[in-house]
Amino acid sequence: MTRDRNVSIFEGLRYQGGGPQTAWLLHRISGLGIVLFVTTHILASFLGGDLGKLFNAVYISWWFQIFIIFCALFHGINGLRITLLDLWPKLLEYQREAIWVEWFVILPIFGVAIIVILNTAVGG
Amino acid sequence: MRSRSRTLPLNKRGMNFETLMWLFTRLSALAMYLFMVVAIIGALIMGARTQMNLADVLRWAFTPNVTHVQSTNVLELDSWATPFWKALASLMVFTAAAHGLHGLLSVLDDYFAQPWVRTLFRVIITILLPILPGIGIYVIWTS
Numbered sequence: 001m002t003r004d005r006n007v008s009i010f011e012g013l014r015y016q017g018g019g020p021q022t023a024w025l026l027h028r029i030s031g032l033g034i035v036l037f038v039t040t041h042i043l044a045s046f047l048g049g050d051l052g053k054l055f056n057a058v059y060i061s062w063w064f065q066i067f068i069i070f071c072a073l074f075h076g077i078n079g080l081r082i083t084l085l086d087l088w089p090k091l092l093e094y095q096r097e098a099i100w101v102e103w104f105v106i107l108p109i110f111g112v113a114i115i116v117i118l119n120t121a122v123g124g
Numbered sequence: 125m126r127s128r129s130r131t132l133p134l135n136k137r138g139m140n141f142e143t144l145m146w147l148f149t150r151l152s153a154l155a156m157y158l159f160m161v162v163a164i165i166g167a168l169i170m171g172a173r174t175q176m177n178l179a180d181v182l183r184w185a186f187t188p189n190v191t192h193v194q195s196t197n198v199l200e201l202d203s204w205a206t207p208f209w210k211a212l213a214s215l216m217v218f219t220a221a222a223h224g225l226h227g228l229l230s231v232l233d234d235y236f237a238q239p240w241v242r243t244l245f246r247v248i249i250t251i252l253l254p255i256l257p258g259i260g261i262y263v264i265w266t267s
């Protein structure tokens with residue numbers, strides 16, 4: 001069936017999917033980011049030692065905190081949108097509007113988080 | 125012109141393992157929201173209003189593991205180290221790992237079509253599923 005799709009990654013990126021495609025792509029990237037973070041975090045807390053210290057040094061850095069807070073926020077809120085619309089399929093007609101609402105929720109929280117993280121990083 | 129609804133009734137859709145995992149992904153997302161709400165309520169009961177800043181509350185929200193807050197200004201850690209909070213944290217870790225590992229598998233399925241590669245990934249993920257949360261739960265109960 002759909003096993004032999006010959007779509008390259010560049011053709012895929014040219015697909016004009018708009019908001020829903022952006023949400024799909026970011027959901028995928030943020031999900032992988034969280035899996036990577038939680039896996040290394042569990043291993044670091046289990047192993048300890050130099051490797052654990054190395055992982056912890058990465059978590060403490062401001063750029064990683066900004067990245068992971070975006071992953072968690074976007075994945076959580078976009079996932080809530082997917083869950084609600086999938087479990088009540090009648091709402092799927094309003095998918096684009098739901099994605100706009102989502103950004104209105106995510107961006108202010110993310111902005112505040114960036115300010116807090118940078119303040120802490122600069123101010124100590 | 126109104127498009128016809130494409131939603132099939134449940135009994136005509138057929139239920140296989142992948143469909144169940146599709147449902148599990150949604151329900152586990154809701155479950156993790158529930159765990160976070162319980163953790164935040166617990167934090168508020170145990171003095172979050174006076175002892176914690178927002179970052180500390182967030183640490184509690186993502187599994188109340190005692191080692192998560194050793195560096196914060198929460199004075200009393202014992203009330204968090206009860207079996208109830210450890211059990212909740214263990215549930216959170218297991219739900220998150222199952223949700224995440226299955227998500228990883230569905231991402232991999234989108235880029236690898238050969239049946240033996242897909243089987244290989246399924247074997248690897250199935251092996252990881254008890255091991256990774258097992259390590260996390262071990263850390264929760266021994267720290």
